[in-house]
Amino acid sequence: MxxxxxxxxxxxxxxxxxxxxxxxxxAVNSLYNIVDSYFxxxxxxxxxxxxxxxxxxxxxxxxIAIGFAIGINASVAYFLGAGDQTYxxxxxxxxxxxxxxxxxxxAALCIAVMPPFLQMFxxxxxxxxxxxxxxxxxxxxxxxxxxTLVYEKLFQAVGKMKVSMFCMMCGFIANIIxxxxxxxxxxxxxxxxxxxxxxxxxxxxxxxxxxxxxFCKTDPIPVKIKRQHLKPEKNVAMKLxxxxxxxTLSLALPSLLISVLNGILAAFSGTYVLVLGVYYKLQTFIYxxxxxxxxxxxxxxxxxxxxxxxxxxxxxxxxxxxxxMGVMCIGTLLSWLIPEYLIGLFTSNTQTIQIxxxxxxxxxxGFIVSAVSVTCSGALEGLGKGTPSLYISLxxxxxxxxxxxxxxxxxxxxxxxWYAFCFTEFASAALSYxxxxxxxxx
Numbered sequence: 001m002x003x004x005x006x007x008x009x010x011x012x013x014x015x016x017x018x019x020x021x022x023x024x025x026x027a028v029n030s031l032y033n034i035v036d037s038y039f040x041x042x043x044x045x046x047x048x049x050x051x052x053x054x055x056x057x058x059x060x061x062x063x064i065a066i067g068f069a070i071g072i073n074a075s076v077a078y079f080l081g082a083g084d085q086t087y088x089x090x091x092x093x094x095x096x097x098x099x100x101x102x103x104x105x106x107a108a109l110c111i112a113v114m115p116p117f118l119q120m121f122x123x124x125x126x127x128x129x130x131x132x133x134x135x136x137x138x139x140x141x142x143x144x145x146x147x148t149l150v151y152e153k154l155f156q157a158v159g160k161m162k163v164s165m166f167c168m169m170c171g172f173i174a175n176i177i178x179x180x181x182x183x184x185x186x187x188x189x190x191x192x193x194x195x196x197x198x199x200x201x202x203x204x205x206x207x208x209x210x211x212x213x214x215f216c217k218t219d220p221i222p223v224k225i226k227r228q229h230l231k232p233e234k235n236v237a238m239k240l241x242x243x244x245x246x247x248t249l250s251l252a253l254p255s256l257l258i259s260v261l262n263g264i265l266a267a268f269s270g271t272y273v274l275v276l277g278v279y280y281k282l283q284t285f286i287y288x289x290x291x292x293x294x295x296x297x298x299x300x301x302x303x304x305x306x307x308x309x310x311x312x313x314x315x316x317x318x319x320x321x322x323x324x325m326g327v328m329c330i331g332t333l334l335s336w337l338i339p340e341y342l343i344g345l346f347t348s349n350t351q352t353i354q355i356x357x358x359x360x361x362x363x364x365x366g367f368i369v370s371a372v373s374v375t376c377s378g379a380l381e382g383l384g385k386g387t388p389s390l391y392i393s394l395x396x397x398x399x400x401x402x403x404x405x406x407x408x409x410x411x412x413x414x415x416x417x418w419y420a421f422c423f424t425e426f427a428s429a430a431l432s433y434x435x436x437x438x439x440x441x442x
Contacts, residue, residue: 006081006159006303011315015323019296021165022156026292027285028172037281039179040197041346045274047194048346050130052277053121053262056255057114058138061106063251065146068099070298071244073153074384075236076223077299080158081306085222090236093229096150098240103146110139121262121273130194137198144205151212157299158221167215171208175200239384246386250377250393254280257397261417264405268414271349275356276417278346279363286331286367287374290324294378301382314441317379324371335364355414362418366425370396373428376436388439395428 006014041048072095079088114135118128148171155164178200185191192199258280265272297320304312334342343356373392380389401424408416408423 006300007307007309007312011312011319014300015293015297015316015319018159018161018300019293019320019323021161022295023289023292025165025168025172026288026295028169035176036179036197036201037278038345039183040194043183043193045347045349045352046124046127047130048277049122049124049270049274050127050134050194051197052273052280053118053127054114054131054135054138055277055280056258056262057110057117057135059258060252060255061110061139061142062145063255064102064106064248065099065142065149067246067248067251068095068102068240068244069146069149069153070247070381071095071240071242071386072099072150073157073298074243074302074382075239076154076157077302077382078306078384080223081303087236088223089226090229090233091240092150092154092223093225093227094232094236095240096147096225097230098232098237099146099150100143103143106146107139107142110142111136114139121259121266134194134198137195138201141202141205144202144209148205148209148212151209151216154223155212155215155221156295157302158223159299160219160221161296163215163219167208167211170211171204171206174207175204178203243381243384243386246390247381249390250397253393253397257401260402261405264409264417265414268409271352271355272414272417274347274352275343275359278343278356279359281346282342282360283331283363286327286334290327290371290374291378293320293323293327294374298378298382301379302384305383313383317375317436317440320379321371321375324375325368328367328371332364332367335360335367358415359418362415363421366422369429370425372430373425373432376432376440380436380440383440385439388435391435392428392432395431396424400424400427 009017037048037051040051072091075091075095076088079085079091114132115128118131122128122131152164152168155161155167179197180186181189182192182196182200183194184196189196258276261276262273265276297316300316301313304310304316339357339360340353342360343353347353347356373396377389377392380386380392401420404420404423405417408420410416412419
């Protein structure tokens with residue numbers, strides 16, 4: 001398969017053709033997250049609180065697996081653009097081995113640390129028990145997640161976005177179907193409660209991996225995972241980790257942020273912790289859709305950068321920024337037009353809905369401008385410049401928002417945490433653009 005279309009096709013049609021399958025996939029993934037939480041919420045508010053407490057660790061597992069896979073994607077795309085097939089194969093093979101190792105270690109480590117982690121944020125034994133029931137089952141599938149993401153990024157690196165979309169949707173749709181069957185015990189399924197949600201998620205992940213493996217046999221890609229290349233080499237591993245580690249930290253920082261914000265909000269009421277968890281379920285629909293666009297342009301940025309097409313790289317960046325702003329505009333409109341309905345998907349408590357509506361109104365004021373940070377960070381990862389991308393994530397998820405949330409909560413009460421989100425997006429957007437101008441336009 002020739003990848004020269006990445007540097008020959010017109011920019012807007014190219015970006016759309018690469019991004020649209022990923023946008024659809026991310027939209028379905030977001031729908032799955034919402035549906036999953038919707039069914040869990042039918043069990044009780046305690047069950048939703050349990051999911052909210054597990055989310056930071058679950059997000060960290062995904063962050064490490066996805067982040068390293070982004071490093072594989074960037075390396076493979078760069079070497080294909082530079083015409084170096086051997087190192088493209090080495091990047092794929094060693095990346096496959098290392099990410100499998102990451103998944104195995106994460107499964108064991110995260111299951112072990114969950115009991116003390118949960119006790120830091122809740123003294124409710126019922127909530128802790130449900131959280132452990134869910135996490136002990138969901139985390140077992142970490143190696144499957146790690147391998148799935150390797151194949152996802154390999155198919156994306158060579159431009160086969162439709163294959164990636166199909167495989168991802170196989171898992172998402174299976175998950176959506178299995179959730180009510182396994183949670184409530186419909187048909188011949190026994191009622192498993194919150195454990196059913198974990199099993200449904202795991203089965204969906206296995207099906208996605210199986211679909212990728214079938215495509216590898218029936219429709220091979222131009223990079224190969226070869227046994228003779230599995231042993232890590234220093235120069236290859238350094239390139240993978242230079243982007244992968246930065247991307248991992250960028251993706252893991254939200255977990256740290258949520259834990260910090262949970263600690264701040266818990267001092268006011270457990271309802272605010274629940275609302276924060278609901279918000280993160282809802283915002284995935286917007287930000288994962290934007291991330292679908294970013295996934296589409298990462299290989300374009302890397303390939304064209306490797307091929308020396310720097311002017312084309314900047315045109316791709318500007319087109320992507322316009323598209324992500326459009327997505328964020330839709331998110332803002334939904335947050336103001338139907339906030340009661342969105343929050344009401346997860347709770348029927350009037351007070352919780354009222355607090356959630358206020359949170360959505362305030363936080364969504366920063367959605368559109370956040371497109372600048374999201375696009376700059378993703379573009380830098382595509383160029384293989386992981387450290388500057390990490391700077392942007394540190395601004396958004398730590399350096400600005402954490403102190404702002406603490407200070408604003410002292411000035412404005414619990415609503416101050418929502419104002420901290422908005423403040424952070426405006427400040428980080430300005431700084432992100434300066435970082436991209438310095439490192440991404442060289």
